[in-house]
Amino acid sequence: xxxxxxxxxxxxxxxxxxxxxxxxxxxxxxxxxxxxxxxxxxxxxxxxxxxxxxxxxxxxxxxxxxxxxxxxxxxxxxxxxxxxxxxxxxxxxxxxxxxxxxxxxxxxxxxxxxxxxxxxxxxxxxxxxxxxxxxxxxxxxxxxxxxxxxxxxxxxxxxxxxxxxxxxxxxxxxxxxxxxxxxxxxxxxxxxxxxxxxxxxxxxxxxxxxxxxxxxxxxxxxxxxxxxxxxxxxxxxxxxxxxxxxxxxxxxxxxxxxxxxxxxxxxxxxxxxxxxxxxxxxxxxxxxxxxxxxxxxxxxxxxxxxxxxxxxxxxxxxxxxxxxxxxxxxxxxxxx
Numbered sequence: 001x002x003x004x005x006x007x008x009x010x011x012x013x014x015x016x017x018x019x020x021x022x023x024x025x026x027x028x029x030x031x032x033x034x035x036x037x038x039x040x041x042x043x044x045x046x047x048x049x050x051x052x053x054x055x056x057x058x059x060x061x062x063x064x065x066x067x068x069x070x071x072x073x074x075x076x077x078x079x080x081x082x083x084x085x086x087x088x089x090x091x092x093x094x095x096x097x098x099x100x101x102x103x104x105x106x107x108x109x110x111x112x113x114x115x116x117x118x119x120x121x122x123x124x125x126x127x128x129x130x131x132x133x134x135x136x137x138x139x140x141x142x143x144x145x146x147x148x149x150x151x152x153x154x155x156x157x158x159x160x161x162x163x164x165x166x167x168x169x170x171x172x173x174x175x176x177x178x179x180x181x182x183x184x185x186x187x188x189x190x191x192x193x194x195x196x197x198x199x200x201x202x203x204x205x206x207x208x209x210x211x212x213x214x215x216x217x218x219x220x221x222x223x224x225x226x227x228x229x230x231x232x233x234x235x236x237x238x239x240x241x242x243x244x245x246x247x248x249x250x251x252x253x254x255x256x257x258x259x260x261x262x263x264x265x266x267x268x269x270x271x272x273x274x275x276x277x278x279x280x281x282x283x284x285x286x287x288x289x290x291x292x293x294x295x296x297x298x299x300x301x302x303x304x305x306x307x308x309x310x311x312x313x314x315x316x317x318x319x320x321x322x323x324x325x326x327x328x329x330x331x332x333x334x335x336x
Contacts, residue, residue: 007044014064027034041060064102070321080312086282091105094165163201183221215309224249224255231268278319301318
């Protein structure tokens with residue numbers, strides 16, 4: 001009788017919530033009664049396509065229907081933990097007026113250092129990471145950038161972000177020490193002519209970046225070009241694409257991103273942990289949700305960098321929680 005009443009209660013309670021939402025049923029009795037009740041709920045869920053979420057001495061929580069896969073529909077390359085970003089440093093030879101992490105010649109270096117990078121790269125393999133991405137600041141300001149890159153490329157394919165302006169003298173030698181078969185360079189360039197680029201990054205920076213692209217190609221590197229533009233300009237890109245075509249940048253290597261309201265930028269997209277698919281990012285200060293906010297405490301995940309797998313698991317768990325919360329809210333508030 002108790003089990004029959006419990007099943008009726010489950011059926012009635014399930015009718016009160018939308019698919020994907022949870023409901024509770026009260027439990028009472030001695031240990032044997034609770035064990036029997038839990039078994040009844042488990043069996044009912046298996047037969048009806050529902051899900052027992054949890055059971056205590058006082059109540060059971062049941063999901064109406066199976067929980068949707070919170071990661072369904074996400075490009076495999078964007079799954080949290082597929083790529084690992086590392087800020088090698090924060091100082092830069094430029095002071096771009098929209099830098100998301102406030103880099104400049106006056107910014108403190110805050111370098112990760114070769115030892116930590118090497119440990120991160122080694123642990124990344126075990127954690128299931130497929131690609132390492134090094135950024136700054138300007139990584140080529142580091143006297144040991146070739147060692148930093150080698151510590152990564154030994155383990156996984158590595159992309160190095162740079163403004164491309166420093167490929168001369170001893171820094172060119174450090175570039176030549178890198179393995180073009182394992183390392184891709186991503187160089188920042190915001191326009192097909194100097195005016196727009198230089199207005200944000202400084203006089204003659206466009207020409208020096210274009211020269212850097214040419215040198216990188218001559219040294220045998222695959223080169224990506226990344227542009228940062230206000231959202232309203234992103235639909236007016238064909239002339240820029242044509243220019244990049246003309247200097248040997250494949251269309252799939254032409255990366256266009258919208259300006260973010262972060263760092264020193266006074267405008268741009270508002271990006272939060274709830275609206276961003278996370279890209280696990282490591283700095284000398286800790287683990288961040290996304291590289292666009294690696295200098296902002298609102299996207300700090302944890303100060304504990306090691307073990308890396310724990311940090312990645314934490315980011316994934318928080319992301320799943322945000323996705324499930326958003327799905328539940330959408331289910332409760334249909335508009336038509």
